[in-house]
Amino acid sequence: MTQRRDRADVSTYVSGLVARAREGDARSVARLISLVEDASPLLREVSAGLVGHAGNAQVVGLTGSPGVGKSTSTAALVTALRAAGHRVGVLAVDPSSPFSGGALLGDRVRMQEHATDPGVYIRSMATRGHLGGLSWATPQAVRVLDAAGCDVVIVETVGVGQSEIDIAGQADTTLVLLAPGMGDGIQVAKAGILEVGDGYVVNKADRDGADQVVRDLRSMLALAGHAPTAWKPPIVKTVASKADGLDQVVELIEQHRDWLAGSGELERRRLRRARDEIEIIAVTALRERFGDLSGHAGLDRLAAEVLAGQTDPYRAADTVLETV
Amino acid sequence: MTQRRDRADVSTYVSGLVARAREGDARSVARLISLVEDASPLLREVSAGLVGHAGNAQVVGLTGSPGVGKSTSTAALVTALRAAGHRVGVLAVDPSSPFSGGALLGDRVRMQEHATDPGVYIRSMATRGHLGGLSWATPQAVRVLDAAGCDVVIVETVGVGQSEIDIAGQADTTLVLLAPGMGDGIQVAKAGILEVGDGYVVNKADRDGADQVVRDLRSMLALAGHAPTAWKPPIVKTVASKADGLDQVVELIEQHRDWLAGSGELERRRLRRARDEIEIIAVTALRERFGDLSGHAGLDRLAAEVLAGQTDPYRAADTVLETV
Numbered sequence: 001m002t003q004r005r006d007r008a009d010v011s012t013y014v015s016g017l018v019a020r021a022r023e024g025d026a027r028s029v030a031r032l033i034s035l036v037e038d039a040s041p042l043l044r045e046v047s048a049g050l051v052g053h054a055g056n057a058q059v060v061g062l063t064g065s066p067g068v069g070k071s072t073s074t075a076a077l078v079t080a081l082r083a084a085g086h087r088v089g090v091l092a093v094d095p096s097s098p099f100s101g102g103a104l105l106g107d108r109v110r111m112q113e114h115a116t117d118p119g120v121y122i123r124s125m126a127t128r129g130h131l132g133g134l135s136w137a138t139p140q141a142v143r144v145l146d147a148a149g150c151d152v153v154i155v156e157t158v159g160v161g162q163s164e165i166d167i168a169g170q171a172d173t174t175l176v177l178l179a180p181g182m183g184d185g186i187q188v189a190k191a192g193i194l195e196v197g198d199g200y201v202v203n204k205a206d207r208d209g210a211d212q213v214v215r216d217l218r219s220m221l222a223l224a225g226h227a228p229t230a231w232k233p234p235i236v237k238t239v240a241s242k243a244d245g246l247d248q249v250v251e252l253i254e255q256h257r258d259w260l261a262g263s264g265e266l267e268r269r270r271l272r273r274a275r276d277e278i279e280i281i282a283v284t285a286l287r288e289r290f291g292d293l294s295g296h297a298g299l300d301r302l303a304a305e306v307l308a309g310q311t312d313p314y315r316a317a318d319t320v321l322e323t324v
Numbered sequence: 325m326t327q328r329r330d331r332a333d334v335s336t337y338v339s340g341l342v343a344r345a346r347e348g349d350a351r352s353v354a355r356l357i358s359l360v361e362d363a364s365p366l367l368r369e370v371s372a373g374l375v376g377h378a379g380n381a382q383v384v385g386l387t388g389s390p391g392v393g394k395s396t397s398t399a400a401l402v403t404a405l406r407a408a409g410h411r412v413g414v415l416a417v418d419p420s421s422p423f424s425g426g427a428l429l430g431d432r433v434r435m436q437e438h439a440t441d442p443g444v445y446i447r448s449m450a451t452r453g454h455l456g457g458l459s460w461a462t463p464q465a466v467r468v469l470d471a472a473g474c475d476v477v478i479v480e481t482v483g484v485g486q487s488e489i490d491i492a493g494q495a496d497t498t499l500v501l502l503a504p505g506m507g508d509g510i511q512v513a514k515a516g517i518l519e520v521g522d523g524y525v526v527n528k529a530d531r532d533g534a535d536q537v538v539r540d541l542r543s544m545l546a547l548a549g550h551a552p553t554a555w556k557p558p559i560v561k562t563v564a565s566k567a568d569g570l571d572q573v574v575e576l577i578e579q580h581r582d583w584l585a586g587s588g589e590l591e592r593r594r595l596r597r598a599r600d601e602i603e604i605i606a607v608t609a610l611r612e613r614f615g616d617l618s619g620h621a622g623l624d625r626l627a628a629e630v631l632a633g634q635t636d637p638y639r640a641a642d643t644v645l646e647t648v
Contacts, residue, residue: 043638044638044639047638047639048638048639052633139637267631270631271624272627274628274630274631274640275624278641281638281640282644283607283610285641285645286610286645299599299603300595300599303595303596306598306601306602307379307591307595312374312375313371313463313598313602313605314371315368315371316605317603320602320606321610
């Protein structure tokens with residue numbers, strides 16, 4: 001009885017937060033994101049509470065190697081999007097730092113300019129060593145910002161290893177940031193980048209080598225090949241520190257949204273994403289049971305037995321499956 | 325009764341193959357690898373039959389972007405390893421082709437030089453669209469070659485996307501191949517390469533730019549940083565087409581094996597690998613049940629419901645888990 005009462009209280013609390021977030025209350029938005037980020041027991045309530053209140057926001061993934069000017073670009077892009085009348089959410093997903101986001105002081109100051117703007121929500125999220133780098137909480141945090149009325153949600157990730165591909169899986173529109181002088185255009189060829197970009201932003205375009213990066217990129221995109229009817233990823237040059245070229249990035253984002261909607265690709269990408277999300281939640285739940293098992297030294301013991309030539313991996317897997 | 329009889333026959337058949345493979349019968353080796361590659365119903369029998377007969381071979385992963393000369397290097401490395409008295413197995417894991425391995429005719433001819441050498445087994449494996457590129461059959465195929473007496477098993481993979489990291493997870497020793505003239509040292513910075521290499525081989529070292537690749541690599545490795553007691557990945561220059569420098573690669577492999585054994589890292593890597601292998605077999609079995617569900621339009625229907633704002637991903641995942 002008490003438990004049922006608690007449950008009802010919790011639902012009321014969460015739906016209150018959602019209602020206030022939808023009216024634009026920044027503290028409720030922050031509270032909801034904290035709940036999903038902490039994977040608190042209320043996570044499921046938040047997820048349920050957001051049903052029907054999300055789906056409008058265009059999720060823009062912004063990725064690139066360290067040093068290309070991601071934080072500066074994000075800040076400048078927010079300004080440009082605001083000027084074009086958008087309400088903007090930013091999730092800075094940082095693999096290492098829980099809050100500072102690895103941003104230089106100047107970037108944080110630039111971001112702070114937006115702190116008093118009620119049309120902008122900015123939030124750093126830690127990844128807590130999540131495999132591949134993207135926080136599992138990101139999709140739910142995006143929904144919170146979406147429900148709060150943001151029509152563009154930027155998810156900024158450091159492009160390391162697998163995360164460009166991850167963000168492409170979670171975004172409607174993926175922008176890859178590049179810059180000259182990063183080791184001879186090395187970052188252009190980083191695994192997967194050519195497959196995931198819906199647009200490429202060559203930042204620091206006032207520096208030597210920017211045109212070379214554009215040329216390298218163009219020829220690599222040509223080599224990679226795209227179906228003739230598909231979206232052709234534009235290349236935009238910016239100098240984010242001087243707020244140069246960001247209007248074109250806004251235009252790119254808006255055009256891509258139109259294309260996504262018109263081509264049916266938006267629906268396809270979102271269906272795939274929802275499918276992936278359900279699957280990962282289910283698989284995570286299953287893997288937690290594996291985790292419990294390995295807490296029992298189950299997996300480790302079985303691995304040692306395989307190594308010692310006492311059993312084989314298939315029989316060991318049977319044992320695992322019997323236990324869960 | 326019949327089934328039990330069949331089962332006994334199957335065991336006898338497989339253990340016969342294993343026994344003949346251990347005596348060096350190339351046809352039995354080939355048959356066993358086919359059984360694991362086809363995921364035949366006998367796969368489990370083969371896995372069980374190999375228990376206690378594997379664990380001696382040093383698994384050397386050889387990876388690199390297309391065009392660096394992987395096939396040529398593999399062929400030249402096999403010659404050098406044979407000259408140093410090793411028995412060598414080669415698994416060429418190719419993401420696209422079921423057999424030709426994308427190798428040029430000249431490489432295949434070079435490989436064929438080894439075809440009559442009883443101390444060498446060479447096998448191409450298709451990946452059948454396996455996520456990430458590395459065939460799930462690889463660990464079992466390695467065990468077959470190991471049981472057949474190979475003390476070095478080379479697993480050659482095309483370095484695309486995730487596969488360098490995959491191979492590092494499956495190898496005792498990971499060698500990353502590079503070459504000059506591949507787009508300004510671009511491949512040096514490919515995601516993950518700096519973390520996975522136990523050694524770097526700069527092939528085509530007689531060409532312009534080879535020293536630059538070595539310098540780029542050296543400074544990037546210095547930047548990446550390694551614990552002072554850990555293995556410091558050497559950089560070796562080769563001209564595989566002229567069989568130049570391969571002795572140093574053999575030396576690198578032998579030194580790394582000594583280091584692995586002496587430092588306890590061999591045991592650690594293999595335990596992790598056995599653990600991963602058990603887990604992936606178990607997770608694959610579980611995911612097959614998801615597959616069945618989605619065949620029922622289960623996952624797709626649930627994803628559409630999430631998108632339509634009729635449910636949330638956590639409740640959808642519950643439904644998935646109830647069904648499996």
